[in-house]
Amino acid sequence: MEVIICPDADEVGRVAAAKVGQVCAAASRPVLGLATGSSPLAIYRHLQLMVGEGRLDLGRASAFALDEYVGLDPAHPESYRSVIHRTVTEPLGLDPDRVHVPDGSAEDLEQAAAGYDRAIAEAGGVDVQILGIGSNGHIGFNEPTSSFASRTRIKTLTQRTRLDNQRFFDSLEDVPTHCLTQGLGTIMDARHVVLVAQGEAKAQAVAATVEGPVTALVPASVLQFHQRATVVVDELAASRLQLGDYYREVYAGKPAWQRFA
Numbered sequence: 001m002e003v004i005i006c007p008d009a010d011e012v013g014r015v016a017a018a019k020v021g022q023v024c025a026a027a028s029r030p031v032l033g034l035a036t037g038s039s040p041l042a043i044y045r046h047l048q049l050m051v052g053e054g055r056l057d058l059g060r061a062s063a064f065a066l067d068e069y070v071g072l073d074p075a076h077p078e079s080y081r082s083v084i085h086r087t088v089t090e091p092l093g094l095d096p097d098r099v100h101v102p103d104g105s106a107e108d109l110e111q112a113a114a115g116y117d118r119a120i121a122e123a124g125g126v127d128v129q130i131l132g133i134g135s136n137g138h139i140g141f142n143e144p145t146s147s148f149a150s151r152t153r154i155k156t157l158t159q160r161t162r163l164d165n166q167r168f169f170d171s172l173e174d175v176p177t178h179c180l181t182q183g184l185g186t187i188m189d190a191r192h193v194v195l196v197a198q199g200e201a202k203a204q205a206v207a208a209t210v211e212g213p214v215t216a217l218v219p220a221s222v223l224q225f226h227q228r229a230t231v232v233v234d235e236l237a238a239s240r241l242q243l244g245d246y247y248r249e250v251y252a253g254k255p256a257w258q259r260f261a
Contacts, residue, residue, distance in 0.1 A: 013042020
């Protein structure tokens with residue numbers, strides 16, 4: 001696992017976007033894994049700059065969102081279908097027909113979940129999965145005690161996660177209680193993973209993910225087993241890391257052939 005500590009949230013987005021762009025540029029038909037929430041927004045802004053300046057071409061890219069609320073109208077502004085279209089598909093010039101989101105309105109949610117995993121496999125698998133992290137260590141909506149082998153499925157959201165997401169809705173009662181989410185096993189199938197975190201509220205989750213034991217109580221800790229996981233955080237999110245100085249030293253001393261930003 002590579003850990004990169006940046007001075008501020010915007011630099012987190014720039015560095016993470018550079019890594020995502022490097023992976024996409026090496027693939028003839030790149031497949032992106034998309035996260036929602038506030039953490040990845042800076043990545044998408046910097047990817048948009050790269051596309052606009054001609055440094056990155058995503059015209060042949062496909063994308064798969066991590067998750068979607070169950071029972072929320074897909075046209076609702078806070079459905080992840082709407083959020084992905086607004087923050088990723090349009091700004092990056094992706095083909096909407098190649099941007100996929102789990103169907104949280106399906107009559108048969110189990111079948112929809114299984115079909116989503118098949119679609120990812122048929123696309124050749126995800127080249128680079130973008131991730132944020134919840135304050136309780138969840139990635140996607142894989143809450144604590146999620147199986148490390150889990151695939152796309154329906155999950156019940158914890159009260160803490162619903163409170164964290166309340167800022168996007170008028171009230172807590174409006175926040176859905178269930179979702180369809182890629183499982184930890186699905187996420188781990190991605191060839192590269194880029195996780196970003198900003199702010200002191202994420203510091204404990206970051207420390208537990210990077211330096212704590214691998215445990216289902218911290219779902220993101222499974223990334224310690226991923227061959228190509230990159231964690232990019234700002235100083236506040238890094239504040240509880242025991243080896244922060246070491247991570248800074250390693251990144252500063254990277255040879256040119258290992259650099260991407």
